Amino acid sequence: MRTIQRSTPVSAVLAHGDAAAVVRSIAPEVLDSPMVVELADFPSAAILGLILGDDDPRISQIMEGVAEFEDLSPRPAVEAPIAAAPDYESGAVPRGSARVEASRGAGANRRTEIVLHGPSHGNPFVDVELTVTFRTVGKDITVGGFYDGNGTYRARFLPPSAGRWSFTTTSNARSLDGIHGTISVSESDARGPVRAVDGGHFAYADGTAYVPVGTTAYAWTHQDEALQEQTLRSLAQAPFNKIRMGLFPKSFMFNANEPERFVFPRAEGGGWDTTRFDPEYFAALETRLDQLAALGVEADLILFHPYDRWGFATLGPTADDRYVAYVTRRLAAFPHVWWSMANEYDLLTTKGREDWDRLARLVRSNDPYGHPLSIHNWVEVFDYSVDWATHCSIQSGDYTIGKSIARWKRAWDKPVIVDESGYEGDIDQGWGNLPAEEMVRRFWDATLHGGYLTHGETYYSEDDVLWWSKGGTLQGDSLPRLAFLRQIIDASPTGRLDPLPSDWDFPSGGADGYIVTYYGGHRPRYRDVRIPEGRTATIEVLDTWKMTIEPLPGDHTGQVRVELPARPYIAIRVVLAPES
Template sequence: MKKQPYLKFYDDPTKQMRMRIIGFLFAIMSLNLLFAARAQDKIEVWGRYEVTFETKTSNNPFNVEVEATFTNGDTSMTVQGFYDGDDVYRIRFMPIRTGRWSYVTKSKEKPLHNKRGSFYCTEATGQNRGMVHVANTYQFRYSNGTHYYPFGTTAYAWTHMSDDMENRTLASLKNAGFNKVRMCVFPKSYDLVKEIPPRYPFEIKRQSTNNKGNTNIEWDYSKFNPAFFQHLEKRIAQLDELGIEADLILFHPYDKGRWGFDALPRDVDTRYLKYIMARLSSYKNVWWSLANEWNYLKAKSVDDWMHIAQTVNANDPYNHLHSIHGATATYFDYWRPEFSHVSIQDETPVLSTGPAAMLRQIYGKPIICDEVGYEGNLKFRWGRYSPQTMTRLVLNGVMAGIYVTHGDTYLYTDARDTVFWAKGGKFRGTSWKNIAFIRQVVEACPNPLQMADISRDFETSTAGKGYYFVYPDDSSSERWSFNLPAKNATYEKLAPGTRFKVDIIDFESMTITPLPEVFETGPERDYRLYDKDLKSVRMPGKPLIALRVVEI
């Protein structure tokens, strides 16, 4: 009887070995594919998970509503999706806790309805610290509990420049030490910003040019331009990689009728806000600044701004930081719950530490002076501070427990020139270096700074038990007699017999000089404790000097 061919095949040891090898390789490939599929289903906490669908609709795709509810144990969150062009719909979600998340979609469009899936959320790694939140009334923390101190700069229209210019801006920010950037969503038309932006937020319905060469654009407000927002997202993600918060200005008055984005009807405002919330809320480094100089947008009333604030809060499932900024000394009702912190344009609070500390007590919220004036050489008084003045204003705010935003406004030719405050590019001043040094000193503190004995002592700040800064108002003083207030904010009172070391910190030359002496507090006298031997410190006799006094 003849052997069957397949039996003959297996009688060949070489062929058996080949089959085993092929089977082994196939198994490895299958495992790799399985691992790859699982890897795609994992994301870090505070990362961004995205569900994508491709489908055509007969109606305006920007009118299609789709949402997804994500569930993890007893936590459930519903987020809105959006149309991203080319028949693509996206739903983005930022998981706020680890573990298995499952989701189900909801939409009137059948291809988008009742779609299910899940992913696993892992612990954060590297520099992923999560979102920034308000903490302890006056301060900020990341989601992981790390203190966040806002040392920001300004580059209003940097995402509306050429790719080369925007890349130069990112390169400057990478080495500057800032951890927040104020930036506009809409393009800007201003004395120092005349460029035609490469892309616009809405689709163009009609475009014409008059006999003077001016371009008139009629917008289709029912359709967004996904490329505009994709570009903005790209830059926000790059800022996140640098550890920088994107303080997004949603509306501004620097349009002057050129595009009409400063006078959109309320229904268009609402539509725009819901779209940008759906697109960007899942980015952990986003803040919402409802407006820059809100009172200069004449087409909008206070009621309109409250509607905008409520729309933002209702459509941001993660409760990102949110505020509104007015023109000089124009304050909004910042104590309202719609605002997480105070964002003001006023140098008065930081001309010294006292007013800054008082303002903090009035609002009971974190205070950021987002515009006190800028270092530069402009003809405008707000844009011609010296590096020393810019640094002093930042330092005054920090010592009082509030924060101040930097700006670089040097101009050497005309509107074609690059002014960082307006367009980004390269810093031309020097105060950014001093501010980076201030940030290093502040981040080395055990706790955020505040006045130790508010309303009574405007020179002594505290960062906790046994950790002080003395920032003399009179920089010409030759000596400082060692003395500290008995009161130490909300911390334990200072006791006699406490021993201290002192460092002289020069914020202009960016040096720290430890003193060899040891100081020891004597008995309390009239609410203060002096060195028991009445020792003193010889001062450098120059501005921007502080003494760091730390318990041994």
């Protein structure tokens, strides 16, 4: 018998008469809360935490009391995987007889591909397995191929270096097996994929520092063409170099529209045919990915999320595996792709830790380039000690977010991105009505503690087009201030701001000889600054809201009293002269 657990939907707990009686006897106010209706499909322990408070001991009492009852919530059907057919083509088909095309003009760290024109009978999405091994002196890279409809198979390659690369295909389809060829890869100025480096940072493959200043537009590629184009125009004028976005559409407040295309085609009689994929959906997505690349924006692709009315959150493990493998094979050669296993993983009640481990390892096995990979929480922060997670992707609306970032970095020694810290906007949800001043303050606080923050915007619109989900037009006052922050970061000799030894009350960050101290919402009238003995420095007062830089005349030594304007959001920048 499957018993009620912390992850059991609250609706399933309250639908069980005896379990509901336990809740009523311990915390009767739970039954009167509108959240048990609005969030009925979400995990019971998390909803209890929202209603009663995370530290209320009655949560444990309730969960212990209902644990003896059967969990009657529906579970995804378990279907057997479909193995590639060993006799997909008869022995009469000549081995390696498929026509092959290799892209010309390949460049290092730029996507290229091998296109094979082969068989289309049966269901090649599951009946055919194809891999291609690329070789150059001292290096082999094997990539998984995928079926793209109409008898077309593709194997995409992201060559890490210039030179002559040979390739060999392997397939259960005789016509696709044992094909040999070469591609010539030239040098290029492409920086390559972003990777986690040095415990707490990111860099492109060529070693250039990458500092994420991202935004969120979950369902922007599920909107009409005109709105998608407007989103791209907005991004072109914005300070962002990363965007979080979902492969599945979203069903939530302000998200009632039906997309034109989906990952899967419709099945006969309704539902989805999860044994096939929609090439037109992916072609449209890839066009948008290329447009993001042209803007210098990394695409943080969310593979699963709980805000669903189509059934994509409960496909079952076999369909999940098939989907993850196909998506990874198809998109891993895009240099600017990141993988997010889930947005708010702890709301996906039919997946446990073992499922996330299995799916993440499936991403890893189909992505030979090591793109950034993480998973994102709602309430319960994930344990990022797992070897597959390259960085931490965290939701936390903590006002003192910088101190939390410092703690998480110590715990996991990985880069920390707070991908949700609240949204600048004015809707009726507490998470979606931060003032711009607070959004900017959190960015500075996170940055000087060695972490990264992701922007979001939720200004109400009668047409339900809010940037946080659908994209469109950015209007928030934080945007130019975040561009100003990027200017201060870029001026560092390392292109980053690392945490530096700080006074007890305010954080400092920077690099050797480049020191920025931020005073947040406080409003000091002056601050004493100490220049190291034997050094001289320039000193500037930064107004992070007005975006001004006011230098103190001259060079400075010893202890300097810096007069400040006694208003919030001020910083001081000290730049030491080189040692003679």
